[in-house]
Amino acid sequence: MPDFFVCDIMDAAPKSDMASMEHPVFSLSTKPDHRVRRYENGPSYVEIKPSSDGLATVHDRDVLIYCISQLMAAINAGQPVSPVIRFKAYDLLKATNRMTSGQGYQAMKAAFERLAGTRISTNVVTGGQEVFETFGLIERARIVRETRDGRMQEVEIKLSDWVFNAIRHREVLTLHRDYFRLRKPLERRLYEIARKHCGKKPEWRISLAALQNKCGSVSTEKEFRRLVSKIVDEDRLHQHIPDYAIDINDDMVVFRGRGTVPGSAEDTAPVPVGFLQPDTYNDARIVAPGWDVYLLEKEWRDWMSETPRDPDAAFVGFCRKWYERRGLP
DSSP: OOSSSEEEOTTOEEEEEHHHHHHHOOOSSSSOOOOOOEETTTTTEEEEEOOOTBBBBBTHHHHHHHHHHHHHHHHHOOOOOOOOEEEHHHHHHHTTTTTOHHHHHHHHHHHHHHHHOEEEEEEEEETTTEEEEEEEEEEEEEEEEETTOOOOOEEEEEEEHHHHHHTTTTTTEEEGGGGGOOOOOHHHHHHHHHHHTTTTEEEEEEEEEHHHHTTOOOOOHHHHHHHHHHHHHHHHHOOOOEEEEEEETTEEEEEOOOOOOOOOOHHHHHOOOOOOOOOOOOOOOOOSTTSOHHHHHHHHHHHOSSOOHHHHHHHHHHHHHHHHHHOOO
């Protein structure tokens, strides 16, 4: 593995890790958010704690999207990668549709501080043992070179193991390039949720209460309904939400695909040896709870005598039968 990876891939498709698309890790607030968030699922939990600068925001996430996009483009091209990433600040600002003025550079510095300061704590309960882990979204960031007027030119970031492991295991999804044109944090969050759950399906429904929880919104139910309804009305006029149309019907929110979801390598290419679609690992976790899906993938590949016509469905089926025979690990 190289000491650091230089981001120099032009026009890399924007990608995000699936875990933070699933959970409301990032704050929707444009003001410092100092709330501690905790999400529980049986005995397991995820807790997100801010620093004195506040939680990392939905717009701070642009830094991670840029890094993930560059690393995935390199992996797909067969290049070695590293969790330490070096890039030109200007390239990130341009790629994420941000201002390249002094204000844009200062906003980027503030984003680095919030990303490094936000801590995620979680426990994993398996086999009668509980493992506790805590980490930041990025481990560190430093300015390698700065111009005389104080603007960054080159920046170096070290991603957390959590983010880098998601990249190595290809647990990422491609985003529409117009994602960066969405200015409202809630619009971005709604798109992320739709991309993760609706995907290429024609339609996906969720209750307004469940959607509010997934968004991490602290608004009242009435205010959240008003905010979503306003986005729905604006989207009907301008169709500005990429890939998905949004509708609200009583207490249900409906996402409908526009038929524009990527034909990216991850989404459409034949599955080569050692590669499965990102959503497949999530499906495997559902049918074989508690098991390490990468261990199961190795068992499955060792067991196969020939390549199945639909490797993703075959792997999920293998995991289901594995769990039915053995139960929890």
